[in-house]
Amino acid sequence: MKIKYELLKEEKNCKARLGRIKTNYGEVDTPMFMPVGTRAAVKGLTTDQVKECGSGVILANTYHLWLRPGEDIVNEAGGLHKFMNYNGPILTDSGGFQVFSLAKNKKKDITEEGVHFKSHIDGKKLLLTPEKSIEIQNKLDSDIAMSFDECPPASADYQYLKNSIERTLRWAKRGKDVHSNPNQALFGIVQGGPHEDLRRFSAEETVKMDFDGYSIGGVANDGESKDDMYKAIDFSVPYLPKDKLRYLMGVGEPIDILEGVIRGVDIFDCVLPTRIARHGQAFTRHGKINLNNAKYARDFTTVDDTCDCYTCKHYTKGYIRHLITVGESLGGSLLSIHNIRFLIKLTEEIREAIKEDRLLEYKENFISEYTKK
DSSP: OOOEEEEEEEOSSSSOEEEEEEEBTEEEEESEEEOBOTTSSOTTOOHHHHHHTTOOSEEEOHHHHHHTTOHHHHHHTTSHHHHHTOOSOEEEOOSHHHHHHHOSSHHHHBOSSOEEEEOTTTOOEEEEOHHHHHHHHHHHTOSEEEOOOOOOOTTOOHHHHHHHHHHHHHHHHHHHHHOOOTTOEEEEEEOOTTOHHHHHHHHHHHHHTOOSEEEEOSSSOTTOOHHHHHHHHHHHGGGSOTTSEEEETTOOOHHHHHHHHHTTOOEEEOSHHHHHHHTTEEOOTTOOEETTSGGGTTOOSOSOTTOOSHHHHHOOHHHHHHHHHHTOHHHHHHHHHHHHHHHHHHHHHHHHHHHTTOHHHHHHHHHHHHTOO
């Protein structure tokens, strides 16, 4: 069956929602954070370790899996769930963000047909179209597939964004027309930068196509301000149906997750927790810390005394700092466990706050602690 979303409650004091996703792999409560397993693996972790962090849906990357090992091999293995041994729901992105970052000359490389670019592996010339992206995702057999959209840079001007939205809408229809996996939901993507009229136009026209859920895109590009990100959410959410999931793409800073939930977003994903972990950084209730700093060499306390993750139960800052500074990959893995659990636990606490109509109070207290110097 396709996933089904049930709206359970709306906060009295803001736009936050409590919901539940029913999938072939059990039920998942929202709001929630999705760990990213780009190449069918969350970096440095087994699927059991990811599950122990409390994960529901995880994300895999269409572009990378298309190039290696190839969608046909994954399909022959029985689909992504069996291939990577993950007994939970999986979302695949469209590959759009990756190919647009690889397209050197945007005006020439982006055509009505699709995007022409060179493989980051061997330089081979490739073409990714809306139809091809959906075909790949059908074979990967994820629970949620994403429409192929253009990802304009934060610096794009109004007219470029308008033209881009119109092309993305045409691509969305082409992708929906060829989508053929009856057990896979397909989400549409809203674009439009920080412009209210473009966001409304994109949302309304995308909703007319009746997708299974909707994503707010173009909010995690380089050079975009936090203010523009929040505007993009504010200008998109009012035009999205209440009975469908709302997904904010590529966002994983704790405060941004809170701001997104308050504005009506249900699910989030980001590579941030594992990326910063590999560089020795960790989320804590008092902000991010960098264990490369010498002051942690003799710090034999847990990373965060409010955290219930495996890392915080068994290891100290001093030991993890040692692993990081000598280049032991275990250090990055332990911090990845902690960072992923931190964000998932954050969304668990957010859900409890929504139940009790106190999310704004929770946000104020969290930010006060998180930004305290």
